[in-house]
Amino acid sequence: MWSDAAPFPDLTPLWLTMRLAGISVVILLLVGTPLAWWLAQTRSRAKVAVEAITALPLVLPPTVLGFYLLVLLSPNSMLGGAWRDVTGTALTFSFTGLVVASVLYSLPFTVQPLQASFEAIGRHPMEAAASLGAGPMDRFFTVATPLALRGYLTAMVLSFAHTLGEFGVVLMVGGNIPGQTKVISIAIYEHVETLEYAQAHLLSAILLGISFVVLVAVYAANRRFPVHAG
Amino acid sequence: MWSDAAPFPDLTPLWLTMRLAGISVVILLLVGTPLAWWLAQTRSRAKVAVEAITALPLVLPPTVLGFYLLVLLSPNSMLGGAWRDVTGTALTFSFTGLVVASVLYSLPFTVQPLQASFEAIGRHPMEAAASLGAGPMDRFFTVATPLALRGYLTAMVLSFAHTLGEFGVVLMVGGNIPGQTKVISIAIYEHVETLEYAQAHLLSAILLGISFVVLVAVYAANRRFPVHAG
Amino acid sequence: MSGLELDIALDLPGFRLEVSQSFAPTGLTAVFGPSGSGKSSLLRVIAGLEARAQGRVGFDGQLWQEPGRFVAPHRRAIGYVFQDARLFAHLTVAGNLAYAERRARRAGRAPDRPGIVAALGLEGLLTRRPSGLSGGEAQRVAMARALMTAPRLLLMDEPLSALDDAAKGAILPYIEAIRDGMQVPVIYVSHSVSEVARLAHHIVMLEAGQVRRAGPAQDILSDPAAAPAFGIRAAGSVLRAKVLAHHDDGLSELTVAGGRLLVPGFAAAIGAEVRVRIAAQDVILSRSRPEGLSALNVLEGELTDLRQGQGPGVMVRLRMGADQDVLARITQRSARALSLAPGQRCFAVIKSLSIAPLDVGGSGAV
Amino acid sequence: MSGLELDIALDLPGFRLEVSQSFAPTGLTAVFGPSGSGKSSLLRVIAGLEARAQGRVGFDGQLWQEPGRFVAPHRRAIGYVFQDARLFAHLTVAGNLAYAERRARRAGRAPDRPGIVAALGLEGLLTRRPSGLSGGEAQRVAMARALMTAPRLLLMDEPLSALDDAAKGAILPYIEAIRDGMQVPVIYVSHSVSEVARLAHHIVMLEAGQVRRAGPAQDILSDPAAAPAFGIRAAGSVLRAKVLAHHDDGLSELTVAGGRLLVPGFAAAIGAEVRVRIAAQDVILSRSRPEGLSALNVLEGELTDLRQGQGPGVMVRLRMGADQDVLARITQRSARALSLAPGQRCFAVIKSLSIAPLDVGGSGAV
Amino acid sequence: ETATIAVATNFAEAAEDLITRFEAQADHRITLVTGSTGKLFAQIIEGAPFDAFLAADQARPARLEAEGRAVAGSRFTYGEGRLVLWSATPDAIGTDGAAVIRANDFEHLAIANPDLAPYGLAAKQALQGLGLWAMVKPKLVMGQNIGQAFSMVATGNADLGLVAKSYAISMRNRQPGRIWDVPEALYDPIRQDAVLLTPDNAAAREFLTYLKMPEARAVITGYGYHVE
Ligand SMILES: Nc1ncnc2c1ncn2[C@@H]1O[C@H](COP(=O)(O)OP(=O)(O)OP(=O)(O)O)[C@@H](O)[C@H]1O
Ligand SMILES: Nc1ncnc2c1ncn2[C@@H]1O[C@H](COP(=O)(O)OP(=O)(O)OP(=O)(O)O)[C@@H](O)[C@H]1O
Ligand code: MOO
Ligand SMILES: [Mg+2]
Ligand SMILES: [Mg+2]
Secondary structure, three states: OOOOOOOOOOOHHHHHHHHHHHHHHHHHHHHHHHHHHHHHHOOOOHHHHHHHHHHHHHOOOHHHHHHHHHHHHOOOOHHHHHHHHHHOOOOOOOHHHHHHHHHHHHHHHHHHHHHHHHHHHOOHHHHHHHHOOOOHHHHHHHHHHHHOHHHHHHHHHHHHHHHHHOOHHHHHHHOOOOOOOOOHHHHHHHHHHOOOHHHHHHHHHHHHHHHHHHHHHHHHHHHHOOOOOO | OOOOOOOOOOOHHHHHHHHHHHHHHHHHHHHHHHHHHHHHHOOOOHHHHHHHHHHHHHOOOHHHHHHHHHHHHOOOOHHHHHHHHHHOOOOOOOHHHHHHHHHHHHHHHHHHHHHHHHHHHOOHHHHHHHHOOOOHHHHHHHHHHHHOHHHHHHHHHHHHHHHHHOOHHHHHHHOOOOOOOOOHHHHHHHHHHOOOHHHHHHHHHHHHHHHHHHHHHHHHHHHHOOOOOO | OOOEEEEEEEEEOOEEEEEEEEOOOOOEEEEEOOOOOOHHHHHHHHHOOOOOOEEEEEEOOEEEEEOOEEOOHHHOOEEEEOOOOOOOOOOOHHHHHHHHHHHHHHOOOOOOHHHHHHHOOOHHHOOOOHHHOOHHHHHHHHHHHHHOOOOOEEEEEOOOOOOOHHHHHHHHHHHHHHHHHOOOOEEEEOOOHHHHHHHOOEEEEEEOOEEEEEEEHHHHHOOHHHHHHHOHHHOEEEEEEEEEEEOOOOEEEEEEOOEEEEEEOOOOOOOOEEEEEEEHHHEEEEOOOOOOEOOOEEEEEEEEEEEEOOOOEEEEEEEEEOOEEEEEEEEHHHHHHOOOOOOOEEEEEEOHHHOOHHHEEEOOOO | OOOEEEEEEEEEOOEEEEEEEEOOOOOEEEEEOOOOOOHHHHHHHHHOOOOOOEEEEEEOOEEEEEOOEEOOHHHOOEEEEOOOOOOOOOOOHHHHHHHHHHHHHHOOOOOOHHHHHHHOOOHHHOOOOHHHOOHHHHHHHHHHHHHOOOOOEEEEEOOOOOOOHHHHHHHHHHHHHHHHHOOOOEEEEOOOHHHHHHHOOEEEEEEOOEEEEEEEHHHHHOOHHHHHHHOHHHOEEEEEEEEEEEOOOOEEEEEEOOEEEEEEOOOOOOOOEEEEEEEHHHEEEEOOOOOOEOOOEEEEEEEEEEEEOOOOEEEEEEEEEOOEEEEEEEEHHHHHHOOOOOOOEEEEEEOHHHOOHHHEEEOOOO | OEEEEEEEHHHHHHHHHHHHHHHHHOOOEEEEEEEOHHHHHHHHHOOOOOOEEEOOOOHHHHHHHHOOOOOOOOOEEEEEEOEEEEOOOOOOOOOOHHHHHHHOOOOOEEEEOOOOOHHHHHHHHHHHHOOOHHHHHHHEEEEOOHHHHHHHHHOOOOOEEEEEHHHHOOOOOOOOOOEEEOOHHHOOOEEEEEEEOOOOOHHHHHHHHHHOOHHHHHHHHHOOOEOO
């Protein structure tokens, strides 16, 4: 079962995955930040419902969520159809579709930690910033964001890692097309399913190794520029 | 594809899932709390590495992680063998094994938000508690825990939802035994794969509905007993 | 130029602030009142930080708040020293100051950075994080940060409470310079009578969310009826004086209605108008001009009224000239022994050195 | 019973605290010093909150810290009022108090809850959350919480800085009761001379992390050499006095070396020993016994020395009896005019009411 | 020309081999996409860009053809799967696998999910045919596809497995052990059908044609499939 000599696995899926995870994390932060900020600030009654809905994508098995996304994003559907009309390309079985699916699926991992750390800031530093002439956007970027750095770290680590490992959704929506939508998780999965254990181990080790290095770098950076609480 | 009349699906997997998620969340909190606390307090150089390792289970595709857990927990392995020697039962293909797998897989979702909110407390309230005669355990439970309530909420929501939807790991380690390890995510998946879409929709709707109610309840409770920051 | 106009109400659970008051367009207005009387809440309303506040706030001809209109706090060009320092934990001291300065400059105002840093003694602290500051250091940084906004209105909530007298002595002249030199109106919450007496042109006394008294500092500080609110020991009078000479032995000589005063030397041009505060309890009365005492200052006036307070004291008012009274607080026993009665000519003996350095200040715009 | 013994060093980036000092086992020791001199750091070391501190800390025969040994803060039975209030945000005011009380009772100590709540005026605040308290209210709750530990050693870091005089007047007697009645040693950081003068039996003066002076309050407050550190206006003397009578007109009569004093009435048994502080600047000197003045108190003594200070003042010491001096701060001009010289008999004129109520306190264990 | 061909996982190893051979003799490039038959089917319904589909059953290609998603008349059986009893422990299986099962001296028997995977259905039929279904049912563990069932046996967690012969004899299987061919009479033939999805892709069309050639049929047989 643990063979020693095996053809070196194709690394295209790895780069594809890193691209997907990178792009997804960026989009997640862009989408998750205003949502989390709104949730942290609002006194609306809708808040609780929105909070719950944000967490719901997690509840469905990834493959099933993938299936629903497949239906939703397909050019036969309203949404997917509209996308195709505008861009000329289909959302499903494309890298863009993968990004959309990843973002949807990992959204809770971004929104929840961000919201928690925005809430922890409280209104005092924001009031101080306002009294110093900083408008809402200004103080959001110069006060709330740096003070919520720990939340951003958590959000990024969780969504990055989750996007790397994510698999069911991506497989369904992306269609496992080499070089386009065949990410490393699918590749490893396939190696396991087709008994290419040695290659699976190797790819897993590479994935774990790179992830470890990335995570250590992120955490170490966080340690170097901490916000001294109290 | 959207059939209207379909036999009502078997709900055993639902209850099994709820049990699994409930037990897993409890264990996750028990395991994750000391780990998160240690990470939040330590100045050890190992911290960064441990932080990274904690996030690593996320990086592997669930099925693959399940495969490795199958190897790790197998009665032929040291760990699984020891477990069998002590308890007389195997870890794999059992509910206990599912719990172990779920806990491992969801650990980052518990540890990360808890750690972030422990760090946000800072040392001042803990110093105050110490000056009032509270020992380390005492002040942990009476000061750190309530002040980290928002972190606990995030941790619980993320790990609960993730355990509900988790599927790949559970499938491999659990062996899909009806009534024992066949959780709802597997059931829905099966319905989708066998083109029983109506039943898949129904089960998904039930799962989403229950999850929504649980989440709304949790968030509403959190709103009622907030810790006023600043 | 019109000053700050307030007509507001703020309901907090179990507390209501209701203030309808005009504030002078220049000079420093002290807001005085017991703990929990609503001083900080009042500043918050002025700054626009209390969304729950009802009513009108106007400043310098602009309406900052009225029903249907609300100018956001960051557009009000205020400087706010919060009661707690509220420094930005993620920035150094220099970063905190630069935060304010950058936005002030963007809005076309130019703070005097070196002057502020020097006045507050922050040179050695610039690279520190707020978590590494002592209580008093944090308070000084907070004050500097508010000054760095080069505000049009300065709100200060007990800015000197964590500081020792030496630090206060270094900072107060700077606040006076802002008050007078830059013509920035200051609203200053304090429970220190000596600070109020030195700095304030106007006083607003709050009690349980309501204005109890308001008016020129001189009137309120020398009004026996207001004394209990300040604590009886704070009662005193403020005399207008003119600098007559600065002597070699370190004393400055002033003319006031009723005579001359020798006070510890201070910097002011000959002929300048200054204010001198004389605490009522530092005054000794005599029916005849006393001789052979170390006290150098003796003023003569007419006893206009005696007012019996709670406790063993009597407040005696001597009229020195138009609008110029000296208050003396003496015991009933002494009043009886000296057979004091209105209409008598009396001498007030004032130890020169009991005129505190803090109590001699610029004349401002009362 | 032995008190607190310190021999510690603490290195912070850019600051070193180095204190080797014994503290009296009873009474109140004021820690005095400019902002940033290390007062709060010293309290933190005593409380066991500075893991970086080197050296020895002993209290009451127990070693709290020595190389290789460290008693955790929660085992030291201290009460600590932090410079910032540090209330628990998740508990109400009552919850904050109960937190302390429960642990004190568990350790066999019994705090006086109703007494503390009443002394600090917290009846109306018990159900509030800390976020809904004013600055002064929070400070009072923090003090109450520390008192609720019924500590064996009380550490207070500027506990009254956010409070007005009326509130201070209500709280100080309670601190005195703890200091004397409960025989709890108190270490009290303050930059208010009147608080220090009223409360302290001992004074430790810090400067740049080093002890500059330490000793009985009476010695330090009446030592002209120490005056500049307190600010010249704080210099004064403390006389031992005995209560002779309480009069109908609200005055109490005391005997001191050199004569009798009339002071505002206060509660103390006839014959009780008390301390009276007389600020040097409140004393007028006369070569002959003055007549016809409203001032009731005239003490006679021998002029022992004159000391020229910076500025226009001279500090004059009159000996009233063994160990009993009165300091007077007068101008050079007056000293010349009266031809003052050591060995003369002199009269000190003291306005009764300038003996502040705050400055009459229990005798403690000096 | 290039074509993307979706292949059921169990046939992946054989398909790779076939594609290599095909590309060597034709001027075409084939991209291989593998997955479970059910998933690939759902994706094709939703417009996946596949040119041909090699399923693990007959039902789904037939349905695609019926719904007009596949080229009519292009469907054919490219191989017939075989079911074997397999264990990772050498010598666990003697010459009579049925007796091994009947002895009931094992803890878990792994099969593919009968509702999802044709091999699972075949395993169920075989066990029923042996009259052992009720007995082993409590000991069954199920993978969603035959690969997962195989993993459960390969990792030693399940003592026995009824798996595809192609897996058991795969060059990639490092624990060959002993296998027992389940008698074909005990289960319905596992016919695996291929179907053309896009009519005008020459590469796909030619690849399907290639599968019917003797050379290809020999290769397929070599991977443990029966070819008619
Ligand atoms: N964590 C830290 N890092 C660096 N310097 C520190 C730190 N904590 C305190 N200091 C410095 O140590 C010195 C003493 O601080 P401390 O808080 O003891 O002063 P303090 O006497 O209590 O002053 P204040 O009256 O202003 O409260 C100050 O100069 C302060 O800036
Ligand atoms: N969020 C709130 N909820 C309820 N009550 C509040 C809230 N904020 C302030 N209060 C109450 O309003 C009153 C006025 O508070 P404020 O802070 O204005 O007092 P203050 O005059 O500044 O007192 P201090 O001198 O103690 O700072 C206090 O009784 C306070 O308890
Ligand atoms: O190859 Mo299959 O269709 O997953 O068993
Ligand atoms: Mg206030
Ligand atoms: Mg301090």
